[in-house]
Amino acid sequence: MSAAGGRRRRHEEHEEHVNHERWLVSYSDMITVLMALFIVLFAISQVDQEKYLALSKSLAAGFGNGDVQVSSTVFDGGDGVLDGQAPQDQHAQGAGTAGMVSADQGLAEVGQIPTPEPVDPQLLAAAQAEASHLEQVREALRQGLLAQGLDKVVQFRIDERGLILGLIADDVFFAPASAELTPTALQVLDVAAPTLVALQEQIAIEGHANVLPVSGRYPTNWELSADRATQVLRHLVEKDGLAPGRISAVGFGDARPVAQGMDEASLAANRRVDLVVLSDAPENVRELVPTVTHE
Structure with a gap:
């Protein structure tokens, strides 16, 4: 019995095997996240205009404003919001009346105010x-x-x-x-x-x-x-x-x-x-x- 008890004690004191390949799990997770990021970046860089317009209209309808139209400058390379000016330049320009944009003009751009048709x-x-x-x-x-x-x-x-x-x-x-x-x-x-x-x-x-x-x-x-x-x-x-x-x-x-x-x-x-x-x-x-x- 003493010999069997000695073998049992030696078996209980045996150290657990260490998994030296656990880092592969974290590495594979990181690779998956990076791949998803690159896919999203690629998708953003390839905008489908028709799908974008359809999405914008559905969102506008969902928020109760089905008449809102998306500006074509998103696709046509029009002037951006900053228009190539530094923030301090825009602030200085906005301080004067020349840089002010009327509310009617802003509403007309999004389609809430109909733009009058030119008269013959x-x-x-x-x-x-x-x-x-x-x-x-x-x-x-x-x-x-x-x-x-x-x-x-x-x-x-x-x-x-x-x-x-x-x-x-x-x-x-x-x-x-x-x-x-x-x-x-x-x-x-x-x-x-x-x-x-x-x-x-x-x-x-x-x-x-x-x-x-x-x-x-x-x-x-x-x-x-x-x-x-x-x-x-x-x-x-x-x-x-x-x-x-x-x-x-x-x-x-x-x-x-x-x-x-x-x-x-x-x-x-x-x-x-x-x-x-x-x-x-x-x-x-x-x-x-x-x-x-x-x-």
Whole structure:
């Protein structure tokens, strides 16, 4: 037994074998990490523009801004953020107004503000010529009314339809629920008639009423507004010599108010007739006229 016990003790005291190749595990891990790093660097250096754009759009949509567009300078070699300047140079430049970039410009670059499309120079020139013509007509009418002290009772404006003369002034032109022209209204039409007769454009007479219900002669405001326009048309044709083929009348009832509210001023403003000198320019030219008009 003593011999067996001695062998057991010697077996228990035997030293554990040391693994001298353990460093290979750490070395292989390092090689794997380096290889992954080089793969990532290579992938970054080979940007697929289509995939990049698709990724950017998906990210923008995920953050709730699907309209953001990626600047093409990422791919086209455009100017970078620093633009070849030292940081201190950029700081000095940003301190002055010359180096400041407006917020609108920044938003326009990322697509949040639509960039206006360039206007065809020929269309712009045609719009400027039409606006100048309408302004001359407006000035001729205004001078005639000014000579009679009536310039304050007519409102002028120019829009994509043409020149509009708004016959608006309390009870100057029409009494409530009435289509009868007042003496002031007749005088305004007689002063404006020579200029209107000399024009080539069509003339539209548009009658309007306020929201107050009518009774008696007119069942609704539609008939009232149409009669007001008709009375203006008849006077210009029958008394002032305007060619009947150049003029038309229409009633809009209370559907197109120029003032909101039930106060006396709003009600009076909507009780009106608009005399419109219709521009005969093409539609794409007329759309530009308000943008080049001088008030």
